[in-house]
Amino acid sequence: MVRIGLVGCGRISKNHFTAIRKLQDVKIVGCCDIIGERAKEAAKTYNIPYWTTNYEDLLKREDIDLISICTPSGLHPEHGIMAANHGKHVLTEKPMAVRLADADKLIKACDQNNVLLFVVLQNRLNPSIQMVKKAIDSGRFGKLFMIVANVFWSRPQEYYDLAEWRGTWDLDGGAFCNQASHYVDLVQWFGGPVASVMAQTDTLARKIEAEDTGSAIIKFHSGCIATINVSMLTYPRNLEGSITIIGEKGTARVGGIAANEILHWEFSDTVDADAIVNEFSTHPDSVYGFGHDAYYQSVIHSVIKEEKPLIDGDAGRKSLELIESIYVSSRKQKVVIL
Structure with a gap:
């Protein structure tokens, strides 16, 4: 017990x-x-x-x-x-x-x-995400060229006003550190070791210390390039949370409310699981998923x-290092080498 x-x-x-x-x-x-x-x-x-x-x-x-x-x-x-x-x-x-x-x-x-x-x-354990990771690790994509993550959600001022710590640098961070952290984690998990990052973030509408909007361009040691685009200002509600992976031998896209649905799945080869790929999609009622x-x-x-x-802690550290580098890049207006 x-x-x-x-x-x-x-x-x-x-x-x-x-x-x-x-x-x-x-x-x-x-x-x-x-x-x-x-x-x-x-x-x-x-x-x-x-x-x-x-x-x-x-x-x-x-x-x-x-x-x-x-x-x-x-x-x-x-x-x-x-x-x-x-x-x-x-x-x-x-x-x-x-x-x-x-x-x-x-x-x-x-x-x-x-x-x-x-x-x-927990989003690493979504059946759809597990399918993508398995395809990457088994070489079905071949060389990875690009990964694109979009997190276009809506967090009104009322959300931040629910608690004094929300949107603060000391206790919360902004859209990348809080709302989009799962997507940052998945991008670096798919892409492998990160070489560098450059980013722009800003607080465009919400009355908070940290950012409500931003974009990051990531270069992996493998040569793959990734972009992560995040905004909490989507009108009038959450619009998209997606990850697209483009490789020399395959393209896949995962979306849905919690990166839970396979929206596109196409490879140069075929395996048995491809016929039932839709069965790996789930349908949660919130962004937290199952x-x-x-x-x-x-x-x-x-x-x-x-x-x-x-x-474990080492896994959590990798995504946090990327988040911190995104903030440093935006603040100093320079490329950050990891």
């Missing part, structure tokens, strides 16, 4: 609570939030026996094996390090930090305390078997 404590009972926590309840060999022992009513309501809704507003009290419980961190992004390293120092395995929502240096401190703390570190990049379910299954397996996480 894997026993979980969760900190941060806000918006994303619902996906965690729901995913955990579907699994065997796991239970939520306690939850924590600085807003007492929110922690109390979560405990009532999900039948959690213990709730608190004091994170240290949660960490002191000996009947907790793993801490799930759903607090604002800038607090992920601090809360993860505290959990590791109490001997708890650490699961952190994306991004694992808003600064690469803080992510490195979290990785080091988990290594020193001999606990596992999991970073929630990935948390599969992700928690992999987490529980790793904890029980004491095996390396499927998506």
Whole structure:
């Protein structure tokens, strides 16, 4: 039995609570939030026996094996390090930090305390994304030429006004770090090691510190070029979240609300799975998709078997390094070499 404590009972926590309840060999022992009513309501809704507003009290419980961190992004390293120092395995929502240096401190703390570190990049586990990755790794695309990711979503001012930390550099970051971080991760996961990046970002309409719009051009060591175009100003609602991969022997496009649908699939060769490619599309009702379910299954397996996480701190660090480089490039108006 894997026993979980969760900190941060806000918006994303619902996906965690729901995913955990579907699994065997796991239970939520306690939850924590600085807003007492929110922690109390979560405990009532999900039948959690213990709730608190004091994170240290949660960490002191000996009947907790793993801490799930759903607090604002800038607090992920601090809360993860505290959990590791109490001997708890650490699961952190994306991004694992808003600064690469803080992510490195979290990785080091988990290594020193001999606990596992999991970073929630659940879109990697979408059946459609798995199909693309398998095709890349098996050579079906041949040489990759271009990857294009578009994240054209709508986040009105009311969204940012829901909490003071949203859109701030210290706790949230902007459109690349928060909303588009999954797409940044998938682009670098598909393309391989990044050589350089150049970017333009700006805050065009929302009253926030960080950016609401931007574009990045990425050069991979393989020679492949990628672009990531992001805007939270799409009128009047979310329009597109897609990734297109162009190679010498194949072209594919994944879209849908959560990178969950295969929209184009064409290769010079044919395999049996091509005939049923549409069966690998899913139909979630939000941009979070169904990935948390599969992700928690992999987490529980790793904890029980004491095996390396499927998506660990090093994986989370790679996408964060690219995000940080995008911001540095835009701020300094120069190409950043990774």
